[in-house]
Amino acid sequence: MSYQSRIISIVCAVGEDCSIGKNNRLIWRISEDLQRFKNITWGHPILMGRKTFESIGHMLPGRENIIITRDMMFEAHGCMVAHSLEYALKVATRVEREEIFIIGGGEIFKQVLPFTDLLYLTIIHAREPDAEVFFPAYDDFQKVIFSEVHREGSLNFTYLTLERI
Numbered sequence: 001m002s003y004q005s006r007i008i009s010i011v012c013a014v015g016e017d018c019s020i021g022k023n024n025r026l027i028w029r030i031s032e033d034l035q036r037f038k039n040i041t042w043g044h045p046i047l048m049g050r051k052t053f054e055s056i057g058h059m060l061p062g063r064e065n066i067i068i069t070r071d072m073m074f075e076a077h078g079c080m081v082a083h084s085l086e087y088a089l090k091v092a093t094r095v096e097r098e099e100i101f102i103i104g105g106g107e108i109f110k111q112v113l114p115f116t117d118l119l120y121l122t123i124i125h126a127r128e129p130d131a132e133v134f135f136p137a138y139d140d141f142q143k144v145i146f147s148e149v150h151r152e153g154s155l156n157f158t159y160l161t162l163e164r165i
């Protein structure tokens with residue numbers, strides 16, 4: 001399901017146990033994957049929850065950053081602020097790009113998944129028993145568009161792009 005003819009895509013690095021966060025931080029930092037994230041999202045609007053924004057700590061350049069929060073006083077240098085997911089998507093359509101990227105975190109992924117067209121996942125072949133934030137079940141996304149295995153240091157990971165069926 002698209003939003004006003006835009007493709008809604010999620011980008012996320014996910015452990016085999018669906019873990020994505022701990023202590024409001026990423027669990028794994030894979031430099032190749034961070035570069036890929038930059039390449040995929042560059043020039044596009046990116047939507048994120050307030051906690052993910054605070055975890056990153058600053059706006060990401062070269063992209064319209066849209067932060068979702070219920071806090072009416074919230075401001076962040078160089079970013080747009082939206083007080084609902086729907087308004088965030090509306091703001092994103094002001095950017096003349098056909099794809100809108102949802103970049104986290106767990107709360108936002110859960111709410112946006114029913115409207116999502118594409119998942120750009122990095123499946124990290126590891127688990128984090130102390131994880132606090134998880135990616136939601138994505139059983140409706142079964143069509144594999146792209147799959148490629150990579151390795152950095154001791155970590156094996158698979159870039160997996162999935163489409164809804």
Ligand SMILES: NC(=O)c1ccc[n+]([C@@H]2O[C@H](COP(=O)([O-])OP(=O)(O)OC[C@H]3O[C@@H](n4cnc5c(N)ncnc54)[C@H](OP(=O)(O)O)[C@@H]3O)[C@@H](O)[C@H]2O)c1
Nearest residue numbers: 013021024025026049050051052069070104105106107108
């Ligand atoms: N592995 C990855 O690729 C990846 C990617 C992104 C994030 N993460 C990790 O995920 C964790 C953060 O995720 P999270 O689930 O704790 O938080 P989050 O989804 O980033 O942000 C949650 C916040 O978003 C706002 N919000 C959520 N739904 C809303 C709605 N419908 N309307 C208005 N505001 C709404 C609220 O902000 P207010 O409280 O301000 O109202 C809420 O507290 C961190 O550990 C981060 O590192 C991992």
